[in-house]
Amino acid sequence: MNANFELDQLEISKTISSVLRHANEDCDDQPISVNQRRRQWRGAIAALERLLQDQDPQKHSAGMVLSSPSPMFCDRQISEHYQQVVFAPKSLQEVAISTLQLTGIVEDCPSTATHSFLEFPIFANDPLHQERFCLVLTPQFSFAMVSADEGGFQFSFDPAVFNELWQMLRWRMALTQPFQFQTIQQLWRQFAPVAPDYRLVSRFSQLMLRSLPDMNLVTATPKTKPVKEKVSVSRDIQPELELLQALTHEIRTPLTTIRTMTKLLLKKKKHLTGDIVKRIETIEQECNEQIRRMELIFRAAELETPSHCREVQLIPTSLEQIFYNGIPLWQKQAQRRNVDLQVILPQTLPHVVSDPAMLDQVLSGLIETFTRRLPSGSEVQIHVSTAGNQLKLEVQSQGIGQKCLEKAIGQLLIFQPETGSLSLNFNVTKNLFHALGGKLRIRQRPSGDDVFTIFLPLGNNISLTV
Structure with missing residues (x-):
């Protein structure tokens, strides 16, 4: 495997949010609240799920979904036909334990294993640790979105941003899970970023607007419940x-x-x-x-x-x-x-x-x-x-x-x-x-x-x- 990286050229401080914000610099960049950001993220996930369901995996090769900090979709069709890759927050100790498993036995999203995915670690001091992101590559379109404290919610269908995003992610994968990275690198070459049909972008926007949850619900449903409600353990x-x-x-x-x-x-x-x-x-x-x-x-x-x-x-x-x-x-x-x-x-x-x-x-x-x-x-x-x-x-x-x-x-x-x-x-x-x-x-x-x-x-x- 060719993965020669110069550490001083890795641009570790760069984030998904900064790349998409630069790509969308002509757009309105007014700050939004945390609840608004969550609402937009949820609406985008629902819209994106519908787009992927509309694809015909029998006629076309399916695609790949890269996300953090958890898998994005549980839909059966997506699970079976799209390789899901998850960048999960982990410690160095967890990574050391996981690398002890047999190589060559990595689950490659078998159809009978529900929600199977490949996992790569993100360490606590990594800037990506603070971001929620999702990248989708299919033969028909390429899509990226991110939600972060700095930059808010951003998304893009522009294939030009994907080379920069790939450079950010590939060295992290190659350094932490080199065997799994070979599989992802092959899929990335197979599903090279492409510009979408304008009708698909318009459909995504319509689906997202229709899928936005009520603001009261987003405000009332935090990501985690108060600790006092949890049943205590020793x-x-x-x-x-x-x-x-x-x-x-x-x-x-x-x-x-x-x-x-x-x-x-x-x-x-x-x-x-x-x-x-x-x-x-x-x-x-x-x-x-x-x-x-x-x-x-x-x-x-x-x-x-x-x-x-x-x-x-x-x-x-x-x-x-x-x-x-x-x-x-x-x-x-x-x-x-x-x-x-x-x-x-x-x-x-x-x-x-x-x-x-x-x-x-x-x-x-x-x-x-x-x-x-x-x-x-x-x-x-x-x-x-x-x-x-x-x-x-x-x-x-x-x-x-x-x-x-x-x-x-x-x-x-x-x-x-x-x-x-x-x-x-x-x-x-x-x-x-x-x-x-x-x-x-x-x-x-x-x-x-x-x-x-x-x-x-x-x-x-x-x-x-x-």
Whole structure:
């Protein structure tokens, strides 16, 4: 790999915001409030998602999305056809641990792995640490946007700015994750920046204006909730958190390797018998479920860390996509335990304000934990409705027989000796929903059946028909 960089030529102080501000210097540069900036960012994300959904990945190569500090989209089509690259705030210690994983086993956004992405670190002293940005490259258009304290919200379709942006990002990737950088460099060459059709720029502007959330909602929905609402955990939890993070990483690495091997075998399934294909698909499904569980435990441990400072980015989130992807998976998991799961949805599903990838993970984890606790032959009903300016999701059960015994392990996990499964305890799960801008309530009916109620803030007035 050719990555010869002169440190004095890296222009470390340059930011995405400064590049786009210079490119848009002829535009009005009046300062805007933090809430206005958040509102514009959310509207732009919703508009950009619609543009990418409108592309035809069957006729064209898809593209690449680079963002910070979290993945931008949870839409199934985007996840499957667009390589997502995330620049995430990390410490040097975290980077050192992550580089110990086997090279050549980097997930390259497999279609069956929801929200798979390549990750590169941004250190605390890096100027990009203070910015939220998103770069999109497709055969039809190139797009960049940024939200920062200095410069506010900026966006551009001008392909001329992308060479400068690429120079800023490429050395950071090459120095921290050189093997993953080779993949990104090939994709960058494949999707060279292009000027868009003027009608596409006009459509983006119209979609963004239509997608702007109400100002009252933006003001009332900060990125993080007050600390006092969070369920407290002991201060001596740090050793347990470090152990959990190390274990989940060590478990996830071989599972990812096994999943990669199953994908290679399934590419040759025409040479295999139907029975063998079915067994390989079962192995792949089990790997996917365990990997998702380990990722959720790792994320929970990260959020519980006292020194954790990375905020969860909340944006308008399509519930249609989450339920479209999740319901078949939840029902399949329940059927394996002889539990009948039914989901009752309203005619239209509103957007909510949350982190789409993390909400999908946490919601799936909670429903899996709920069904695992029930005896064979139970019934689970999930009812989705609106309650004022919130979305209400209620999960309740009806079962005959004794629930599986559970045992607390440390301050984060619950262990079921009967099934051998691990899951997050309810205090930690409540903290996860709190970080997502919502809340979880748990109550028990006189019959002994549990009722979980989840509340999430509504995003804007956009509704999608189911």
